[in-house]
Amino acid sequence: MSSFANASDILLAALLFGPMSDSSAVPPADVACAGAGIAIDRAFDGGAFAACTIGADGTVTFDIRPETEPINPSPWYAARLTQASPVLRRVTLSYYGARHRYSPWLSVNGGAWQRLDVSAAAPDGSTVAIAIPAFAGSAVIAAQPIRPLADVQRQWASQQQAGRVALVGQFASRDGRPVPLFRHGPVDAANVHFFAARQHPPETTGAAAFDAFADALLAADPARRCPGHAFVFAPMINPDGIARGHWRTNAGRIDPNRDWGRFGEPETAGVGQWVVKASAGAKLVAVLDFHSTRRDALYSSKTASIAAQQFADSVGTATGLTVIPTQAAEGNTLKSWAESRFGADAFTVELADAHSPARAAAIGEAVARLYLEKLACPSAGDLD
Numbered sequence: 001m002s003s004f005a006n007a008s009d010i011l012l013a014a015l016l017f018g019p020m021s022d023s024s025a026v027p028p029a030d031v032a033c034a035g036a037g038i039a040i041d042r043a044f045d046g047g048a049f050a051a052c053t054i055g056a057d058g059t060v061t062f063d064i065r066p067e068t069e070p071i072n073p074s075p076w077y078a079a080r081l082t083q084a085s086p087v088l089r090r091v092t093l094s095y096y097g098a099r100h101r102y103s104p105w106l107s108v109n110g111g112a113w114q115r116l117d118v119s120a121a122a123p124d125g126s127t128v129a130i131a132i133p134a135f136a137g138s139a140v141i142a143a144q145p146i147r148p149l150a151d152v153q154r155q156w157a158s159q160q161q162a163g164r165v166a167l168v169g170q171f172a173s174r175d176g177r178p179v180p181l182f183r184h185g186p187v188d189a190a191n192v193h194f195f196a197a198r199q200h201p202p203e204t205t206g207a208a209a210f211d212a213f214a215d216a217l218l219a220a221d222p223a224r225r226c227p228g229h230a231f232v233f234a235p236m237i238n239p240d241g242i243a244r245g246h247w248r249t250n251a252g253r254i255d256p257n258r259d260w261g262r263f264g265e266p267e268t269a270g271v272g273q274w275v276v277k278a279s280a281g282a283k284l285v286a287v288l289d290f291h292s293t294r295r296d297a298l299y300s301s302k303t304a305s306i307a308a309q310q311f312a313d314s315v316g317t318a319t320g321l322t323v324i325p326t327q328a329a330e331g332n333t334l335k336s337w338a339e340s341r342f343g344a345d346a347f348t349v350e351l352a353d354a355h356s357p358a359r360a361a362a363i364g365e366a367v368a369r370l371y372l373e374k375l376a377c378p379s380a381g382d383l384d
């Protein structure tokens, strides 16, 4: 069958979607392919694949391609499968421009994410086969568990309502989504700390660690513990890339973490210029930027302060992250920009792709505790 829905497939999709609840209803116009009792779409935050086809035996094949080239091989995919009958569904992921990297996760009818096994893989990683257990209704298969942008917004709205943070900046992404900045602590603080996440869309374990880090840090009321310090959070640097299901870049097809100091993109320019302004009368103490890659690592600096080295070593001991001190700053990453422009202690926190959201959160909480103890204002003594 064709990857483009023909008239009978659109009718089938309408029949499939008709009896579903509102939460699983998908307009036929959003159906990317349909047939053999299933309809498939990507009309949700993170939904992405280049094309889909449905074979005569009902096997669904996804063609997975990057948004631009050359690109870091982070082959993201996410698709919603809707079927009325509870049949086992075979799926093939076929990659262009990268090898299979992310083992699939599944959420059935909005339920908890569970890992799926890959039943067969080509030796070169160009294709993998997956059997999705029988389900009726809608299931989302994705490279990593998806946390909708609205959930992240709710987390920060509740921090605002609790009086722990103030919205101090809100920039518009290329697609018009909010890129917010939140501050905990006084406006006139002499010391500023800056934390960022979600530059690279598929890096969900780093994002989960950041979300838990922020909650844990704010729960400890660090401004009270560290008078004269403010803590600034940028939880969503690349919302367009996340919503579009990009492998790496924003809506302008630019890697945000190669744009710091250059500031050709609205998301990094908005956040970066705010940091420049905030640092005019204050010291930028430290920067943490949360990412994911194949294995746990904490990128530090060979010129880090004693407190920063102690923080990094304690994180390594507590969480198992490998501490990697890097050479003098270069390039246009947030870390290198913070080091070269401000002389800040800057870290890139990299979580392994394979962590569960719960494990990523536990690491984020440990990083928050150690940040307070070792780096935020070490002279304040041990936590009570």
Ligand SMILES: [Zn+2]
Residues within 6 Å of the ligand: 199, 200, 203, 291, 292
């Ligand atoms: Zn990254």
